[in-house]
Amino acid sequence: MYKLLKKSGKVRRGQFITPHGVIETPVFMNVGTLAAIKGAVSSIDLKEIGCQVELSNTYHLSLRPGDEVVRKLGGLHKFMNWDRPILTDSGGFQVFSLAHRRKIKEEGVYFNSHIDGRKIFMGPEESMQIQSNLGSTIAMAFDECIENPSPREYVEKSVARTTRWLLRCKAEMDRLNSLPETVNNKQMLFGINQGGVYDDIRIEHAKEITKLNLDGYAIGGLAVGETHEEMYRIIDSVVPYLPQDKPIYLMGVGLPSNILEAVSRGVDFFDCVLPARNGRHAHVFTKHGKINLNNAKFELDDTPIDEECDCPACRHYTKAYIRHLFKAKEMLAMRLCVLHNLYFYNKLMQDIRDAIDGDYFEEFKAEKLRLWDGRA
Amino acid sequence: MYKLLKKSGKVRRGQFITPHGVIETPVFMNVGTLAAIKGAVSSIDLKEIGCQVELSNTYHLSLRPGDEVVRKLGGLHKFMNWDRPILTDSGGFQVFSLAHRRKIKEEGVYFNSHIDGRKIFMGPEESMQIQSNLGSTIAMAFDECIENPSPREYVEKSVARTTRWLLRCKAEMDRLNSLPETVNNKQMLFGINQGGVYDDIRIEHAKEITKLNLDGYAIGGLAVGETHEEMYRIIDSVVPYLPQDKPIYLMGVGLPSNILEAVSRGVDFFDCVLPARNGRHAHVFTKHGKINLNNAKFELDDTPIDEECDCPACRHYTKAYIRHLFKAKEMLAMRLCVLHNLYFYNKLMQDIRDAIDGDYFEEFKAEKLRLWDGRA
Numbered sequence: 058m059y060k061l062l063k064k065s066g067k068v069r070r071g072q073f074i075t076p077h078g079v080i081e082t083p084v085f086m087n088v089g090t091l092a093a094i095k096g097a098v099s100s101i102d103l104k105e106i107g108c109q110v111e112l113s114n115t116y117h118l119s120l121r122p123g124d125e126v127v128r129k130l131g132g133l134h135k136f137m138n139w140d141r142p143i144l145t146d147s148g149g150f151q152v153f154s155l156a157h158r159r160k161i162k163e164e165g166v167y168f169n170s171h172i173d174g175r176k177i178f179m180g181p182e183e184s185m186q187i188q189s190n191l192g193s194t195i196a197m198a199f200d201e202c203i204e205n206p207s208p209r210e211y212v213e214k215s216v217a218r219t220t221r222w223l224l225r226c227k228a229e230m231d232r233l234n235s236l237p238e239t240v241n242n243k244q245m246l247f248g249i250n251q252g253g254v255y256d257d258i259r260i261e262h263a264k265e266i267t268k269l270n271l272d273g274y275a276i277g278g279l280a281v282g283e284t285h286e287e288m289y290r291i292i293d294s295v296v297p298y299l300p301q302d303k304p305i306y307l308m309g310v311g312l313p314s315n316i317l318e319a320v321s322r323g324v325d326f327f328d329c330v331l332p333a334r335n336g337r338h339a340h341v342f343t344k345h346g347k348i349n350l351n352n353a354k355f356e357l358d359d360t361p362i363d364e365e366c367d368c369p370a371c372r373h374y375t376k377a378y379i380r381h382l383f384k385a386k387e388m389l390a391m392r393l394c395v396l397h398n399l400y401f402y403n404k405l406m407q408d409i410r411d412a413i414d415g416d417y418f419e420e421f422k423a424e425k426l427r428l429w430d431g432r433a
Numbered sequence: 434m435y436k437l438l439k440k441s442g443k444v445r446r447g448q449f450i451t452p453h454g455v456i457e458t459p460v461f462m463n464v465g466t467l468a469a470i471k472g473a474v475s476s477i478d479l480k481e482i483g484c485q486v487e488l489s490n491t492y493h494l495s496l497r498p499g500d501e502v503v504r505k506l507g508g509l510h511k512f513m514n515w516d517r518p519i520l521t522d523s524g525g526f527q528v529f530s531l532a533h534r535r536k537i538k539e540e541g542v543y544f545n546s547h548i549d550g551r552k553i554f555m556g557p558e559e560s561m562q563i564q565s566n567l568g569s570t571i572a573m574a575f576d577e578c579i580e581n582p583s584p585r586e587y588v589e590k591s592v593a594r595t596t597r598w599l600l601r602c603k604a605e606m607d608r609l610n611s612l613p614e615t616v617n618n619k620q621m622l623f624g625i626n627q628g629g630v631y632d633d634i635r636i637e638h639a640k641e642i643t644k645l646n647l648d649g650y651a652i653g654g655l656a657v658g659e660t661h662e663e664m665y666r667i668i669d670s671v672v673p674y675l676p677q678d679k680p681i682y683l684m685g686v687g688l689p690s691n692i693l694e695a696v697s698r699g700v701d702f703f704d705c706v707l708p709a710r711n712g713r714h715a716h717v718f719t720k721h722g723k724i725n726l727n728n729a730k731f732e733l734d735d736t737p738i739d740e741e742c743d744c745p746a747c748r749h750y751t752k753a754y755i756r757h758l759f760k761a762k763e764m765l766a767m768r769l770c771v772l773h774n775l776y777f778y779n780k781l782m783q784d785i786r787d788a789i790d791g792d793y794f795e796e797f798k799a800e801k802l803r804l805w806d807g808r809a
Contacts, residue, residue: 092757097473097764101749122732122757130735130753138749356498359506373477373514377506381468381498388473388764 067323070413076243077142086110086328092137096395100139107403116151124190132192132240145193181225189233192240198226200249205282212253245272256294263298275306296323313433336394342401346432368400443699446789453518458701462486468513472771476515483779492527500566508568508616521569557601565609568616574602576625581658588629621648632670639674651682672699689809712770718777722808744776
């Protein structure tokens, strides 16, 4: 259940109440594709760096270790020892970005595994069944994620099918939640708005899916080829047509500056692999934007990545030390930078929530964008 | 300063007092070659898993980041944020095992770097200078580590040179410790006994180096080709000729069972890459010996590696989860297993100390060897 605590212009401050605890929004979800954060970060670490929601990937987990294995072990929460909310994606995005020899039909998608080439079929029912086996707090609807730009005609057809798939997702999720053997029979379902960069298709689709009274709504198919300006325009177009008493989730976004812009347009949930991926490549976020620790100028720098940061990396280690670890190819380098970047994102969201609570979000946003100066 | 707390047969329970704190012996030193433990384990983690002494490698650090860089940053303790004792090896072992096109002369060793092929010279003075720049608590003498078996004639010549090198090490260390700009001018020096598998050469060498009244003595050149039985025989031969008021360090050893056997022969210090290396390959130590988490039988095993273990991996995660992480190539797998194995070794040493204190070491040793049954 979404509780709107405060609204200031389009900016929303809320709480999303789940069986695994309350999510304070706006929130950034930390991506742990295979039930672990890449960079040797554990569920215990996630608590230390202020993560509220962990996000795992349905397609990946269905292949390794297999959702049946996770179900037998009591579900994802028990498997990875994380008692806070978990959101699982539908597998749709990975089917379209990773799988080989993909064939889309009305019933679903036929494709070959990116690991061993094995033939797989995934449709709305299969996606719900896998997510039910994983027992996540929030399941995402199975949709087609279309590349931007795509021809209008294709987008129209695809979106209509995504709507039909959504109805099947809801029916299947209701059925699964009613079964006594289900891992988490209070599993929630979020619908996903699609429509490429066509505002009118997006709006019509938003109206359609709103009718289903789902637990939340996502804006999908963005950050896949379009410009930031197009993305912001589409958010502006769609948000008014999504229910205001449900959370709005912008999938796969993004840079800290993207998050600020989207929050100011009414978005509540975010996720992105960017902070962890950047961290693994020595790119770390600071109050003055992103820096690259491989840079020679940090060789003798005995200050932390960010003097004011309270993350495990900044509390204990210097830029010179972490730079050395990267040069020496020590895994600890990645771990420290991933911890730092995820902490940075989680802390940014906390600061955003504080700014909304304190009625200074617009000043906060302007100040951050000025300090980052295009480097975040 | 070494303080013998208790002696029971040959078994010693002691304390080694250093400027960075007291080391309770027998002790296992945790190897962090490049000022970090391989497997994304940090100095903060080391405290959590009960590490008393960190060991870093002089040769590796002289190449990356360079000992001058470490010196400028205040020494190894500050660099890696570790305030307990650090032992650095002399670089000798790596020069003989890693370096290319090695040429041994009276003045030292000419060789090519294993990283970029660059020509390097290292002799006793250079090794002391590097270790002084690193500012470790305990420096090791520069010696030649001979392969086992080697011809008697070669061993005799080599050991005589190692003795001459030791005199130069001591003179250089005294000089460096007297300089005001030295990072740690209370740096201690341990000599190293060599002699291959020739008991009489070992004993003569032990007598020679004992005269120098160093801070401690190591038995080097073991676990490099000889059998366990030969190793134990040599320890038995040499220990009586090393000073009893100084710690005795068996370099590069070993398996838990080797440690028990060596403790029962009077050894106080140990180090080995084995627990971390095994951990990175899913081999973990339990009270019933070593197991391989890649084994299919652990797919649905929802118990920790060791039910009675208090390490971060066993407190929070199951064998099924860690096995999945290995299969999925998640770095977290290595981290958890390295933490577990190092904790296992540190806890073993704690249990050994308790057993000596409680007068039940022999029973403890017999029981462990019975439980491990050749698998540790």
